[in-house]
Amino acid sequence: RKEVEQDPGPFNVPEGATVAFNCTYSNSASQSFFWYRQDCRKEPKLLMSVYSSGNEDGRFTAQLNRASQYISLLIRDSKLSDSATYLCVVNSEYGNKLVFGAGTILRVKS
Amino acid sequence: EAQVTQNPRYLITVTGKKLTVTCSQNMNHEYMSWYRQDPGLGLRQIYYSMNVEVTDKGDVPEGYKVSRKEKRNFPLILESPSPNQTSLYFCASSLGGTGNTIYFGEGSWLTVV
Secondary structure, three states: OOOEOOOOOEEEOOOOOEEEEEEEEEOOOOOEEEEEOOOOOOHHHEEEEEOOOOOOEOEEEEEEEEOOOOEEEEEEOOOOOHHHEEEEEEEEEOOEEEEEOOEEEEEOOO | OOOOOEEEEEEOOOOOOEEEEEEEEEEOOOOOEEEEEEEEEEEEEEEEEEEEEEEEEEEOOOOEEEEEOOOOOEEEEOOOOOOOHHHEEEHHHHHHOOOOOOOOOOOOOEEEE
16 A cells, blocks of 8 residues: 555646545554645645645645545635645655655546 | 756656756755646645655655755656656755645646657
């Protein structure tokens, strides 16, 4: 089983839609959770950290469910510029490092 | 400007011809690492370094070497490249620990023929 799993998508949504992605992780002791965004053929960049109580940054909301071992990302009022691959990142059970999911592709269409 | 710089950005090489991908960061970060990204597999860590002269294997270290003689530089060496090392490579740095933001270089597209 992979340490971090994501639905690869693609999720095709119209502008203005609300879309949500989930990501499951295997390490029950994980303490660090992030969402990174990667535009086509470019480097990943931090979108937001995920805190235990959930957190929001503008149109983006991140949630953590420890009992079921998943994190989620909700995007409201989708923009064309939100089209990208969203990477789920969790600290590994094997040493001091982070593990990246393979990513979920989002395509927002006008 | 805070950045991670890697070179070359694009390279086509032949099997067996040694090559080095350089990486430099200007943020005084202790932690540096190399990843490769392949379709459907996501980012996989090749090697990482917690500080100068301290390096360790990641998940896919076979066929690669690294060194950390200075804090800012972390080159990736392919002693004898093979076609299965054709990939997109990212260098990254962070303050250290798993709770800190990772900053990535722009990536190096490597093709081995």
